Amino acid sequence: MGVLDWTILCSTLLFIVAYGVWKTRGSKNVNDYVKGGSQAQWWTIGLSVMATQASAITFLSTPGQAFHDGMGFVQFYFGLPLAMIIICLVFIPLYHRMKVYTAYEFLEGRFDLKTRSLAAILFLIQRGLAAGITIFAPSIILSAVLGWDLRTLNIILGTLVIIYTVSGGTKAVSVTQKQQMFIIMTGMFITFFFILGYLPSDITFSKALKIAGASDKLNILDFSFNTSSRYTFWSGMTGGLFLALAYFGTDQSQVQRYLSGKSIRESQLGLVFNGMLKIPMQFFILLVGVMVFVFYQYNPSPLNFNPSATNTVMNSEYAEDYTLLQEGQIELEAEKRIAQNDFSAALEIKEYAAVAEAKNKIIRINEKDRVNREAAKALIEQADASVETNDKDYVFIHFILNNLPKGLVGLLLAVILSAAMSSTASELNALGTITALDLYKRSKKGKMTEKHYVMASKGFTLIWGIIAILIACIANLFDNLIQLVNIIGSIFYGNVLGIFLLAFFFKFVKGNAVFFAAVLTQIIVCIIYYYLIHIYPSGEEKLGYLWLNFIGAALVIVIAFIFELFDKMLSRPLTSN
Known part of the structure; x- marks a missing residue:
C-alpha cells in the first residue's frame, strides 16, 4: 500500500466517524x-x-x-x-x-x-x-x-x-x-x-x-x-x-x-x-466474483489464496512437495489459457462441434485444477492443522x-x-x-428519567462494543464467513420467528406454552445442527443449514400447540355422571 492508499483509507473512515458524531450530537430522550x-x-x-x-x-x-x-x-x-x-x-x-x-x-x-x-x-x-x-x-x-x-x-x-x-x-x-x-x-x-x-x-x-x-x-x-x-x-x-x-x-x-x-x-x-x-x-x-474467476483463466493464481497458509507450508517439511504442486499448477495454467483461447475462437466462428470440444477440455482442466488445490490444502493441513485451508474469503482481497x-x-x-x-x-x-x-x-423498580435510560442505552452499547471486540480477538475462521453468520442466525432465528407467528396468528396460545415450547425448540435445533450439520465441515451435510429456520419456526408452533392443549385438558374440571 502506498501513501495515496493510506490517505484514502484513513480519510474515508475518519470522515464517517466524524460525520456521524457531528450530525447526531445530543439525544434528548x-x-x-x-x-x-x-x-x-x-x-x-x-x-x-x-x-x-x-x-x-x-x-x-x-x-x-x-x-x-x-x-x-x-x-x-x-x-x-x-x-x-x-x-x-x-x-x-x-x-x-x-x-x-x-x-x-x-x-x-x-x-x-x-x-x-x-x-x-x-x-x-x-x-x-x-x-x-x-x-x-x-x-x-x-x-x-x-x-x-x-x-x-x-x-x-x-x-x-x-x-x-x-x-x-x-x-x-x-x-x-x-x-x-x-x-x-x-x-x-x-x-x-x-x-x-x-x-x-x-x-x-x-x-x-x-x-x-x-x-x-x-x-x-x-x-x-x-x-x-x-x-x-x-x-x-x-x-x-x-x-x-x-x-x-x-x-x-x-x-x-x-x-x-x-x-x-x-x-x-x-x-x-x-x-x-x-x-x-x-x-x-457474485458476478464480480465470477469475473475474477475469468480473469484468473488468463492470469496466474496461487494454489491457495490465503498467504499465511502458503507461508506455513513453505516453511515446513512439506515445502518440496508443495513446490512440485506449484510447478504443476504453472503448467496447468498454460493449458488453461490455450483451452480458453480455443473456446473463444470456436465461439467467434460459431463452430458448435469445436465449442463443445473446447468446453470439454476446459472441464477436464478444471477438474485437474480442483485436484491440485485439494492436494495443496492437504499439505497445508499436514504442515499445521490449525491453519485455515479454505481460501474463499481471501480470493477477492488477493x-x-x-x-x-x-x-x-x-x-x-x-x-x-x-x-x-x-x-x-x-x-x-x-x-x-x-x-x-x-x-x-x-x-428496574422505581421511576427513572428519560436521561437515565438514554445514558443506560449508551452504557450498554459501550459494554456490547467491548464484548464484540473481545469475541473478535478470540474467534477462529470457519469455512466461509458469510455462511458462518447465516448459520448462527439459522440456529436461533427460526425459534424466535415462531414465537412471533404464534403472537400474531394464534391468539388461543398463551405465554406458558410458548415459553416452554421455545426453550425445548432451541435445544432440539442445537442438537439437529450438531449431528446433521456441524460434524460435516466439508459442506456435505445431511441437512442444509437454511432448513433450520423452517424447522425452528414449525417446531415451536407445534410444541406450543401441544403444551396449550395439555394445559387446557389438565385445567378442565372433572364432571360426574
Whole structure:
C-alpha cells in the first residue's frame, strides 16, 4: 500500500466517524436515541436496512463464493422479497400501532414478561456473537494479507464504531450508513469495470460470461429437492424466506432501522426498496466474483489464496512437495489459457462441434485444477492443522491487492471496513437498546428519567462494543464467513420467528406454552445442527443449514400447540355422571 492508499483509507473512515458524531450530537430522550426521533424517510430506511445486512463479510466472502462455486448462492435470497411484503403488511403496522421501541416489547403485551425476556436473550446471544464476527472477518483477512496485527485491527475497528454509535444512537447509524453504502457500491462498480479492462482485448463481457458458463459458474437455479444441498431454489424460498422473516421482522438490528420511520408508509417503502434491490445487489457482487474467476483463466493464481497458509507450508517439511504442486499448477495454467483461447475462437466462428470440444477440455482442466488445490490444502493441513485451508474469503482481497492501481486499493479497503462498521454499528445499537429497555428498564423498580435510560442505552452499547471486540480477538475462521453468520442466525432465528407467528396468528396460545415450547425448540435445533450439520465441515451435510429456520419456526408452533392443549385438558374440571 502506498501513501495515496493510506490517505484514502484513513480519510474515508475518519470522515464517517466524524460525520456521524457531528450530525447526531445530543439525544434528548429515549425516542431520539432509539428511534432517531422517528424522522427517517424511506430511502434512508432502505439504505440503512441494506447496509445493516451487507457487512464486510458480504464483500469479502461473496466474490470468493462465486469464484469457487458459481452464482448459485444468490438462491439464498429468493425468499427475501416475499418476506418484505409479509413484514410490510403484518409486522410494521402492529409495531407502529403499539408504539414499541423494541420488537420484543410486543411479546410482553401478547404473552408475558418471561417470553419477552427469553426472546430478548436469544437475540442477545446470536447477535452478540455475530457482532464479534463482523469485526473479526475483515480483521483476520487484512492481517493475513497485509501483515497487520490482528488484535490491533480488531480494537481499532471496534473503537471507531463505538465512538459514533454510542454518541448518536440510531440516527448516527442511519446517517452514516447512507455514506457507507455510497462508498461501497462506488468501489464495487469501479472494480468490476477494472476487471473487464484487464481481460484480453478480444474478450468482451458477453464472451466472458460464456467462458464462465463453460466452467459451470453461471448455474443460478437448482430445482432439485436435495435437502443436503445448501443452496437450491426450494431452500431459498422456504428456509431463506423464514430466515428473512425472522431477520427483518424480529431482529432488533433491523427492526430498529424501520421503527425510526416518519410513518408506517415510510417504513414500508423502505423495506420494499430493500426487497427490490437486495437480489440485484447480491447478483452483482457474485458476478464480480465470477469475473475474477475469468480473469484468473488468463492470469496466474496461487494454489491457495490465503498467504499465511502458503507461508506455513513453505516453511515446513512439506515445502518440496508443495513446490512440485506449484510447478504443476504453472503448467496447468498454460493449458488453461490455450483451452480458453480455443473456446473463444470456436465461439467467434460459431463452430458448435469445436465449442463443445473446447468446453470439454476446459472441464477436464478444471477438474485437474480442483485436484491440485485439494492436494495443496492437504499439505497445508499436514504442515499445521490449525491453519485455515479454505481460501474463499481471501480470493477477492488477493485480487484487489495484486492487480488494482494505487488509490483504488485504498478505496476498496475502505469499502471492506466501511461495510464492517455499518453492520457492527447496527448490531451494537440494537444490543444496547434491547439490554437497556427489554431487560434493565423492565426489571428496574422505581421511576427513572428519560436521561437515565438514554445514558443506560449508551452504557450498554459501550459494554456490547467491548464484548464484540473481545469475541473478535478470540474467534477462529470457519469455512466461509458469510455462511458462518447465516448459520448462527439459522440456529436461533427460526425459534424466535415462531414465537412471533404464534403472537400474531394464534391468539388461543398463551405465554406458558410458548415459553416452554421455545426453550425445548432451541435445544432440539442445537442438537439437529450438531449431528446433521456441524460434524460435516466439508459442506456435505445431511441437512442444509437454511432448513433450520423452517424447522425452528414449525417446531415451536407445534410444541406450543401441544403444551396449550395439555394445559387446557389438565385445567378442565372433572364432571360426574
